[in-house]
């Protein structure tokens with residue numbers, strides 16, 4: 001158990017900063033439609049793994065869209081393997097809007113700035129720093145650990161985790177659980193209260209295409225079968241729809257933890273629980289659960305017509321729908337009803353919802369790792385409102401948790417930095433993450 005006490009060395013604490021900064025400087029902007037090149041970042045990671053004796057495999061479905069996979073053998077051959085994955089691509093950033101150049105990786109006053117500083121080159125760098133420290137210290141984890149640095153998470157995942165799950169399942173043999181982004185960052189809803197939300201599930205993706213049919217004609221004539229009017233009616237109904245509350249096990253567990261933390265005299269297990277009232281009482285802490293107590297359906301794109309005085313025969317709209325686990329049938333039936341006559345709907349893109357158990361030994365270990373390094377912090381499970389690579393890896397039977405630990409200063413709004421302007425991460429937060437990951441991954 002000596003390694004457990006030892007923790008990462010000072011080299012690891014230096015390297016995590018260097019790696020975060022240098023990975024940010026490798027511009028891996030994913031503009032969608034295949035417009036991205038992760039290869040230089042993948043090579044950067046692979047070289048540093050190889051130097052630590054961890055043999056990397058580079059895999060591409062499309063030239064330049066490189067993924068890196070490596071396996072660290074554990075000491076307990078009977079233990080199931082653990083997947084640790086992070087994506088190498090980032091969303092676009094407009095330098096004109098930023099305080100520092102988004103691809104400078106500048107370290108200023110103890111803070112690393114740039115696109116990817118929290119989503120998620122920080123996690124990529126923390127994991128890299130940890131496994132290199134293990135090589136120096138002669139540490140081996142209990143479980144096999146499979147590392148995956150993926151391409152294309154910010155678009156379709158077709159060149160990344162989707163490709164790996166479809167074509168290279170063998171590399172993930174024995175993996176039953178995984179950890180990745182969007183969890184275990186500190187969140188400060190009230191002065192003196194520090195929460196660490198650990199993700200145990202994701203809402204499903206249900207992107208919808210609506211097509212309204214009508215009678216084409218001159219814009220000056222009476223037309224009671226106007227496709228644009230029909231479409232607009234359906235879009236307005238869908239956008240304004242209030243979805244019913246549907247509590248999943250994870251969300252119910254989150255509500256129970258928060259109600260206890262704030263000493264609210266509310267039975268969160270009651271079948272007639274007034275969730276909106278409870279959310280009201282939680283104040284800013286409600287932000288953790290409010291987006292995931294219901295499905296959602298937001299209209300986002302409209303396509304119709306080509307000339308002001310011509311009524312088109314068809315009009316099309318797209319809806320960004322998100323579904324909680326177990327609500328897929330209800331979602332479809334609601335769409336049938338809200339679209340009404342003359343408007344057809346179909347799935348444009350669909351991904352399953354995920355739910356990971358919060359009463360599992362793994363969740364308990366994730367919780368313990370965070371609380372060991374911040375005893376005043378409270379771990380709360382949560383469900384992500386959107387999706388990550390965990391959806392693709394779930395097809396291999398891998399249960400995913402969102403766990404990329406950061407202890408952030410109370411005035412830094414982590415959620416706003418995600419895909420936001422002036423994305424940045426304090427050096428101290430990276431050091432915390434390295435310590436937590438080192439401890440968790442060794443003992444997982």
Ligand SMILES: [Zn+2]
Pocket residue numbers: 087119120153181
């Ligand atoms: Zn991400």
